[in-house]
Amino acid sequence: MSTSSIPEEVVRRHSRREARARAFSDLQATRARLAAGTSLKPEFEYELLTMFARNELGASVTMPALYALFAIACMFWAPPAEAIIWLITVITAKVVLLDQCRRFLTIPQSKVNVRLWRRRLILLELLSGLALACFALVGVRETLQAPTEMVFSSHVFIFATLIVVLAIRTMFAATIPAILYAGTVPMTIAVVFRLLLLGNVFYLALATMAIGIHLYFLFLSRGMRATTLSMLEYRTEKDALIAELEEQKSVSDEARRRAEAANMAKSRFLATMSHELRTPLNAILGFSEVMKEEMFGAMNNPQYREYAGNIHESGTHLLHLINEILDLTRIESGRYELHEAPLRLTDITDECHRLLKLRADGKGIEVIEETDPDLPLVWADLKALRQVCLNLMSNALKFTPKGGRIILSVGAMPDGGQFLSVRDNGPGIPADEIPKVLQAFGQGTLAHQTAEGGAGLGLAIVQNLMELHGGALNLQSELRKGTDATVILPGYRVLQAMVPLQPLGQETHRLKGIARTRPARLRPGHPGAGGTAAVG
Structure with a gap:
């Protein structure tokens, strides 16, 4: 197999592995749905049962109290014994249902047989619904023989009771249609049957309304169920996304750790080999x-x-x-230590100009200095800034053709800092290659054709040294017009002269020829903070 075909084969193998994993996951989900006897995912079915059980337990006190009110109300047209028997029956059925709901919630999800518990809760809800339906049959004979006003008021109350029961059971069991049907259909049938027994057009209309209201609540339950399922799906997707993000984060952390370890190993190897090479190289x-x-x-x-x-x-x-x-x-590796002291950027440019003057004269390149001698001192590492200036000038000498021009500039920034700039009229760098040349061992395509040999480390070293000083390197270039490399020192590294403590001529001690200065806006804990520097 050729080297170029390896990545494609790896990609195909990875995609086949992912396809097999998705197929296996879908197969497991299908088997679980078939075993549960429902089209929903087992975890969704468990969540729906959990919601129903929690709703029932949440109303474990209010519902029996409501049934007691119903029983007290029906004593106005029915014998108290029948009302009490109905109350005991319906509360007993409710207690059994609550006990099973409490047991369901105490069992771990991994040990719950969703299909079995759904059937059990449906049966218990059916018993509770039948007990509620008996409320419509309490005092039937007495009501038929009672006065018209009593008949009217009792049946209107029964109709209102049906509406209340339908509303409550829809809120509690809307997510599970079978439980909703088991808890409401018996009550509706009983109320409709009682209203039809009266044989009056008004009560026939009430019976029709009872059926219509029941159908309306069933329609509402469908919407509530769809909303709940959507919520569960969104939550599942969110949990899956969070899990995937956590997994990717762990993978990225491991990759970063390996990259850092490889980088440290590379640095140690380069440092060791460089030291080993310098000994025979000196000879x-x-x-x-x-x-x-x-x-x-x-x-x-x-x-x-x-x-x-x-x-x-x-x-x-x-x-x-x-x-x-x-x-x-x-x-x-963080082992480069700055030895900072007060210095002038103009002194550094003068020194570097002298060091590279013979090389510039050999190529016929004119070097022009545009500096301000009155600039204040800066707090920086002399060796580091000298290397920065030498690297920038060396690059300019490499790329500038014979008879060209290089301009060294030192000046103040608007924010109080200072800059050192090296401009040339060489071939320039394409804009898309500037990020590349700023990397270690990075060189542009045009540089290979026009410049002298180099390793591509100069600008990378400049950028790192300026970051150690809290500054920055700004590289701007345009093809056939030249390059402008500017390094900027922040304002807190510029030293400002102290104002006189007394008016001139009234000092107690006169310091002739020496101007006392202090660091301005130095960071707390900086090596230059808390001291003074002499301006020569």
Whole structure:
């Protein structure tokens, strides 16, 4: 198998594995639904039964009290004995139902047989519904022989009782249609039968209304059931999404941990190998320099002297690369310590200009300094900022063609900070390649064609060193117009002169030639905080 076909094969294998997992999950869900005897998911069926049981237990006191009120009311047209017998019957059926609901909630979900418990609760609700239906038969004979006003009031009360029962049972059992039917149909049939016994058009209309109201509450229960099922589905999807997010988070945490461990291992390896390479490299540089300078006698063959010079130049380049790798690994591992002191950015640009002047003159490049000598001191690491300036100038010298121009600028920022800028009129960098060149070992395509050799570490080191100072590197470039690399130091690193404590001429102690300064807006705990610096 070719190397290019491996990723495609891995993707196909992963998709087949996911398809098999989904098919197995669907098969398990289908088997569970068939075993439960319902089209719903078993967990949904369990949730619906749980809602019903909790609703019943929540009204364990109010419902018997309501039945007691019904019994007291029916004593106005029925014998008290019948009313008490009905009350005892309906409360007994309700107590049995509540006891089973309490037992259902105490059993762990994993041990619940949903199909068995659904049948049990349906039967118990049917018994409770039949007991409620007996309320319509209490005092039937006495009502038929009572005065017309008593007949009217008693049957209107029974009709109202039916509406109350339908409303309560719809709220409690709307999510399970079978339980709702078992608890309400017997009561409706009994009330309709009693109203039809009177043989009056008015009571016939009440009977028709009772059936219509029952159908209306059944319609409402369908909507409530659909809403509840949607809520359960959304909750299940939310739980699944949360579980997936937790799983992905654990995978990403593990991947990050491995990446950090690999990065640390890489840094340790580069640091170790760099140290190991520097020892023989120093010997190569020393001996090649002795041979190139012919310190122990002239070489008869001039080509040997040229070879020695090439060896020395290559060794110097390799040593520079090793030093850059060491600096980068120290910064990334957090072992680069800043030795901060008051300094001027203009002094750094002057020094770097002198160091690279011969190289610039060799290419015929004009270096122009645009600096403000009156800028205040900054609190920073001299070695780090010198390396920043040298790296930026070296890059500019690499990319600027012969006869070009480089401008070194140092100035103040609007927020109180200071900047150091290196601008050239070289070939420039494409906008889409700027993020690449800022990475370690990153180089643009145009750089390979026009610039001298390099490892692509200069800008990465500059960016890291400026982050250690709380600053930033801003790289702007345009093709065929040049590049502008600007490093910015924040305002809290700029030192401002202290105002005189007394008016001039009235000081107790006069310090001639020395201006006392203090750090301005330094962060608490900063090495420069709490002290003063002398401005020369």
